[in-house]
Structure formats: structure tokens, C-alpha cells
Amino acid sequence: MNVLPFQVVPNAPLLRAQGVTIEYPAAQGVVQATHDVSFDVWRGDRFVLLGPSGCGKSTLLKAVGGFIAPRAGSLQLDGRDITGPGRDRIVVFQEFDQLAPWKTVRQNVMFPLLAGKMPKREAEARALYWIGKVGLSRFLDAYPHTLSGGMKARVAIARALAMQPEILLMDEPFAALDALTRRRMHEELQALWEEVRFTMLFVTHSIEEALVVGNRILLLSPHPGRVRAELNSHQFGLHSAGGAEFQATAGRIHDLLFGGGDVADEPARAVQS
Numbered sequence: 001m002n003v004l005p006f007q008v009v010p011n012a013p014l015l016r017a018q019g020v021t022i023e024y025p026a027a028q029g030v031v032q033a034t035h036d037v038s039f040d041v042w043r044g045d046r047f048v049l050l051g052p053s054g055c056g057k058s059t060l061l062k063a064v065g066g067f068i069a070p071r072a073g074s075l076q077l078d079g080r081d082i083t084g085p086g087r088d089r090i091v092v093f094q095e096f097d098q099l100a101p102w103k104t105v106r107q108n109v110m111f112p113l114l115a116g117k118m119p120k121r122e123a124e125a126r127a128l129y130w131i132g133k134v135g136l137s138r139f140l141d142a143y144p145h146t147l148s149g150g151m152k153a154r155v156a157i158a159r160a161l162a163m164q165p166e167i168l169l170m171d172e173p174f175a176a177l178d179a180l181t182r183r184r185m186h187e188e189l190q191a192l193w194e195e196v197r198f199t200m201l202f203v204t205h206s207i208e209e210a211l212v213v214g215n216r217i218l219l220l221s222p223h224p225g226r227v228r229a230e231l232n233s234h235q236f237g238l239h240s241a242g243g244a245e246f247q248a249t250a251g252r253i254h255d256l257l258f259g260g261g262d263v264a265d266e267p268a269r270a271v272q273s
């Protein structure tokens with residue numbers, strides 16, 4: 001009997017959030033940060049959580065990171081429940097002071113690899129590779145305080161990608177940068193993604209940034225965050241920013257986020273763009 005060759009096609013998302021409700025203890029009872037949020041992130045996605053301040057974006061990211069547990073619902077990575085932090089999920093924050101100031105660029109990128117028991121020679125080779133990928137080979141022995149904000153952002157990204165996580169969690173990573181540097185970081189992130197195709201969960205409250213960075217966007221309602229809509233945005237990028245279709249979609253997203261109506265009664269809907 002002939003056995004046909006076959007290819008395994010992944011039919012499950014890398015990250016699955018199902019009915020995630022998260023609460024914080026507060027002086028008078030609890031603060032509900034998110035309510036019944038569900039979404040799937042597939043390998044290679046640039047998945048954006050978009051919503052106004054306080055809608056629970058960072059909270060969701062922290063829960064995916066394993067730093068807080070949902071009150072209800074579940075979070076799974078590759079079919080396994082997320083029960084705590086792990087090296088398969090690395091967070092890049094907007095505070096680039098997350099780099100150790102007493103370590104050079106090279107040492108900062110090597111540090112988590114060595115902490116994970118990688119042999120020094122391999123850790124160094126890996127660090128040099130990723131520092132090169134973010135264009136900082138000339139700054140291997142520079143200390144963070146001598147770098148610009150954009151350069152520190154690149155080191156943080158290199159350090160995260162060097163760990164080869166299953167998913168990169170980015171919490172408004174460019175929010176503290178000036179507009180020109182932010183734009184350059186968007187370009188560089190896009191170029192890096194084209195080359196490496198890593199999976200990314202990206203938090204922002206900027207509609208334009210969401211359209212430029214993401215291929216899929218989950219819109220969250222104001223506090224507590226509920227899913228308002230999900231849309232495909234792969235057709236947008238820096239090239240289309242400012243164009244008519246881009247502006248029209250940004251306007252529709254704005255209306256969905258801030259247009260009023262009782263979100264609780266409104267089923268999540270897909271936005272056609």
C-alpha cells in the first residue's frame with residue numbers, strides 16, 4: 001500500500017484567549033479590567049490590542065505574560081494553559097530603562113541567555129547576530145546611557161528576539177519616542193518581521209500605529225475592556241499611512257471605539273476594509 005506524503009498544517013492558534021475576565025482587588029470590592037475577551041493569535045501574526053486608556057490592554061498582555069491570572073476564562077499558548085511567566089513569552093515595555101545601565105549592549109543582550117544556562121560562546125554569537133539585525137553592531141560595547149531612545153528600543157527588541165520566544169509581547173514600546181524616531185522604529189520592526197516572521201502581540205492606544213504595525217487588530221471598548229470588533233489590517237503599512245483608504249479605516253475604527261452605544265449589548269463584529 002502506498003502511503004501518501006503529507007504535511008502537518010497547524011490548525012490551532014498559537015495563542016488562544018477565551019472569555020478572559022480580569023479583576024484587580026480594590027479598596028471597595030474589585031476593579032474589572034477586562035470582561036469576557038476572546039481572540040486567537042496565529043503564528044506570524046502581528047496582532048494588535050487597540051483601545052482607549054484604561055481598557056485593559058496592558059492587563060491582557062500581563063496575563064498572557066503569566067504575571068496575572070484571569071478571574072474567568074482561559075489563556076493557552078500552543079494548547080497549554082498559561083499558568084505563569086515563561087521564556088516562550090518575552091515582554092518589551094516602553095520603559096527602555098529595562099536595560100541594565102551597568103551592562104553594555106552586548107552584555108544586556110547576552111544576560112538572559114546566560115541566565116537560561118546557554119554556553120557563553122553560543123550566547124555571544126546569538127547576541128551579536130541579533131544586535132546586527134537591529135543595526136547596532138557598532139555599539140556592542142556602548143552603555144545604555146550613551147544611546148538614544150530609539151537605540152535603546154532596538155536593544156530591547158534584540159534582547160527579546162535573541163531569546164527566540166514563541167511570541168513577543170510589546171506594550172506601547174515606542175510611546176516614549178519622538179514622532180520621527182517612532183516612524184523609523186515602525187519601519188525597522190516591519191523589516192525585521194519580513195525577515196524573521198516572529199509572532200507579536202502589540203498593545204497601543206494609537207489607531208494609526210495599530211494600522212501601520214498590525215495585520216490583525218482587536219478593538220476593545222472603554223473600561224472594562226470588551227471586544228468591540230476585530231479587523232484585518234494587513235493591507236496597511238507605512239506606505240499607505242495618510243492615504244484615503246487608511247484615513248477612512250482609521251475614521252471607522254474611531255467611530256467604533258468612541259461612537260457610543262451599549263457595548264454590552266453589541267456582538268463583536270468584523271470590520272470590512
Ligand SMILES: Nc1ncnc2c1ncn2[C@@H]1O[C@H](COP(=O)(O)OP(=O)(O)OP(=O)(O)O)[C@@H](O)[C@H]1O
Pocket residue numbers: 024025026031032033051052053054055056057058059060205223
Ligand atoms: N495593579 C492594579 N491594581 C488595581 N487596578 C489596576 C491595576 N492595574 C490596572 N488597573 C486598572 O485596570 C484597568 C485597566 O488598566 P490597564 O493598565 O490594563 O489599561 P490600558 O488599556 O493598558 O491603559 P493605558 O493605555 O493607559 O496603559 C484600569 O481601570 C486600571 O486603573
